[in-house]
Structure formats: structure tokens, C-alpha cells
Amino acid sequence: MKKLLLILITLTVFFNQLQAANKYDNPDTLFVARDGTAEFRNIDDAIEVCRAFMEYHKVIYVKKGIYKEKLIIPSWLTNIEICGEDKNNTIITYDDHANIKMPNGKPMGTFRTYTLKIEGSNITLKNITVENNAAKLGQAVALHTEGDKLVFINCRFLGNQDTVYTGIGNTRLYFKDCYIEGTTDFIFGPSIAWFENCTLYSKINSFLTAASTPANQPYGYIFNHCKVISATGADKVFLGRPWRPYAYTLFMNCELGAQIRPEGWFNWDDPANEKTARYSEYNNHGAGANTSKRVLWCHQLTKKEASQITIDNVFYHDTNWIQYK
Numbered sequence: 001m002k003k004l005l006l007i008l009i010t011l012t013v014f015f016n017q018l019q020a021a022n023k024y025d026n027p028d029t030l031f032v033a034r035d036g037t038a039e040f041r042n043i044d045d046a047i048e049v050c051r052a053f054m055e056y057h058k059v060i061y062v063k064k065g066i067y068k069e070k071l072i073i074p075s076w077l078t079n080i081e082i083c084g085e086d087k088n089n090t091i092i093t094y095d096d097h098a099n100i101k102m103p104n105g106k107p108m109g110t111f112r113t114y115t116l117k118i119e120g121s122n123i124t125l126k127n128i129t130v131e132n133n134a135a136k137l138g139q140a141v142a143l144h145t146e147g148d149k150l151v152f153i154n155c156r157f158l159g160n161q162d163t164v165y166t167g168i169g170n171t172r173l174y175f176k177d178c179y180i181e182g183t184t185d186f187i188f189g190p191s192i193a194w195f196e197n198c199t200l201y202s203k204i205n206s207f208l209t210a211a212s213t214p215a216n217q218p219y220g221y222i223f224n225h226c227k228v229i230s231a232t233g234a235d236k237v238f239l240g241r242p243w244r245p246y247a248y249t250l251f252m253n254c255e256l257g258a259q260i261r262p263e264g265w266f267n268w269d270d271p272a273n274e275k276t277a278r279y280s281e282y283n284n285h286g287a288g289a290n291t292s293k294r295v296l297w298c299h300q301l302t303k304k305e306a307s308q309i310t311i312d313n314v315f316y317h318d319t320n321w322i323q324y325k
Contacts, residue, residue, distance in 0.1 A: 024049040027056040034065030043082065043092065044069055052076040062128065064089040070096070070115060075147070077120040084128030087154055092116055093131040098138035107138075110162055114144035121147040122321060131158040136183070141165045145173060145191065149321040152178055159186065160203065166191030169214045172315050174322050185210035187221065188243055194311060195223045202230040202237045202259060207266065212244035213278070219314045220248030220278070228288065230259040241266040245276040252282040252306060260288025263295045282306040 024030070030046045031038035040046040046060045059081045069092060073080065084090030094115040100108045116130045134140040139162040148171040156179045157164050163182035166173055166189035173193040180187060181201035187193075188210035200208055200223075208228070213220035221240075228251075230237055237259045240249045264281070267273045274297040281291060282301040291300055301309075311319055 022049075022051065025051050027058060029059040029061050031061050031063070032067075033063040034067055035063075038063060042069060043067055044071055047071070047073060047077070047080070050077055050080060054079045057081065059083055061085070062090050066091045066093060068093055070094045071117070073116075073118045073120045073123055073147075075119040075121075078122045080120065080122075081124040081126060082128060083124075083126045087127045087129055087156055090127065091129040091131055093129075093133055095132065095134040095140075097132075097134035097140040100138075110139040110141065111144070111165070111167070113139060113162075114141045114165070116142070117144040117146070118150060119146045122149045123147055124151040124153065124323075125155050126153040127155070129156040129158060131156075132160075132163065133158070134160070136160050145171065145189075148172055150174070151322060151324070152176070153324050154178065157181070160184075162186060162188060165189050166193050169217055172318075174311075174315075174324075176324050185241070185243070188212070190214055190217070190220070190244070192217065192219050192314060193221050194314060195221070195226055198223070198226045200226060200228045202228075202234045204231070204234050205236040205259075207238045207241050209240035209249050210243040211240065211247035211249050212242075213246050213248040214244075215246040215276075217246075217248070221250070222309065222314060223249075223251045223254055226251070226254045228254060228256045228260065228286075230257055235259045236261050238266045239264050239281075240279060241268045242273045242277040242279075243268075245273050246278060247273075248278040250280040250282070250301075250309065251284055252280075252301070252309065254284045254289075255286040256284050256288035258287035262290070262293035264291070265295050265298050267295075267297075282309075 032040040096113040132140040132142040142159040144165045146168045150173045152175045154177045161184040163186040169190040171191045176196045178198045183204045184206040190212045211220045279298040
């Protein structure tokens, strides 16, 4: 018995020493450079050395370059910040699309096409571009989120159909000063997401959003002080259509370009959605903000109603994780 106890103690000490010897188990910044001038050449290599469930804030600083990587930040990683040197010249890119054939002969499908998938919580992206540059051959996700308390600051998200997928209900996402472009439903999913001072760029005539907000979730997509623009020739764009019946989307204090259709919203060819979809607007301006011909089933908020739409209320009075609000 004593011998077994001694072996267990020895093993415990050994593994503790191994863990303590991990030079990356600290809050120091990790540096990534595609040109080989930093310790890591790939972002994934830097993610791999991060300890699970870190209590401290760990920055992965990514120097300018094009990083062709299909990345996952797994659920056991927390408190990581991926910070680019320059949002226009620090680019994570991949080119999967929904109709690529997998080894079993079946198409890949939308939800496997991501360039970056974030499963972990308390993750920040800053000053970086995430791109899916697949040809227009099917849905192609650039950013796929599943974690809670995710922050995106001064980032670009580039793609065509289904650029940003916010994939889990009741997870909270905060986008500030970001640029998001796409063709159809290029912001879609069930999460609670606040977009502050962001630019949305429609590349063709189609739909900006396709929320799938759960019925018991009080908020979905909120766009505040955002700018909604389009490519030349894109002059008939809807603000949204409900991917699921209780879709929640609000545009407030936004600049809406002339490309926004007078009716504003679409029922996805199902009149029943008009009874459940939660589509609202408040205090928007620009050529596309005229509400006189909006569909009757969208809601124009009163000043009192709009005053209740605050970050604190939307995020359940838990906002300490938002450093930049």
C-alpha cells in the first residue's frame, strides 16, 4: 500500500512539473508571422499551445500576411484574443463551400464550410479579416460562432452567401466597427448579437439577415448606428427574412441606403411568419429609411420602447466582458 502511495505521489509531482514547465502557460503574448519572423507561422499552431480554461487573458498577435487556414477555437479555450497587425492586410482565408463533395460522396453542407469556427467563450477578435473566398457555388461561411461572450472589434468578414453564422441560441456576441459583406442571408442564425457602428455591404439584390431566434429568446439581432450600403447595381435589398418563425431583428439609428426595398422585410413565402416574426425599426435615416410603404407586420418602435433597447438589457445585465462598449 505504501509503495502504491509513493508511486502516486511521484506521478503527481511529475505531471505537475510537466505542466509548470509549459513555457506558454502564462499571460505573455504569442506572435505569429507567415514570413517566419515569429515563433509561429500559422495561427492554428499558436492556438494549439494555449492551456485549457485559462484564467488569464492570452493574446495571439498576428502579423500582416495571408493565412490560408481552416481554424477552430475549441470549447475548452477561453480568454483568448486574436489581434491582427492590420485589419486589411492580416487575412485568414479558406474556400470551402456547401456543394463540395466529401469522401462519402455527399455535399459538405453549409455548417462545415467555415473559415473560422469559435466554440470557446470569452474570445475576442480584433483588427483582422476573416474571409471565405469560395466561388459562388453554394453557401460558404466565413465566421461560425458557438461560444458565449464573443467580441469582434474593427474586423472584416468577407464572403458571399451566409458569411456570418451565429450558431447557438442565447449566446451573446458584440460586433463594433466591423465590416460585413455578402450576397444572401449573410448574417444568419439564432444568437443574440449587437452590431455597433458596423458597415453592411450587399453585393447583389437579396437579403441582409436571416435570423432564427428561438421563441423564448427576447432578443436576436440588433443593429445600432450602422451603415447599410450596396454594390453598384444592387438596388433591391431586403433588411431580413425569417429563417425561423420568431426571428428577431432591429435596425435603429442606422443609415439605410436607397437599395433597401420600400417594404423592407420579406416573409420567406410563408404568410404564417408574419404573425410571429419580430422585425422592428427606430430612428433610421437615409434614402432607404422611409417607412411609409413598409410591410404592415413590422413594428416601428416608440421612443419609450427604443429606450429599453440597451446593451445591458439585451445581454441580461452582464456586460463586463465587453471592453469596448
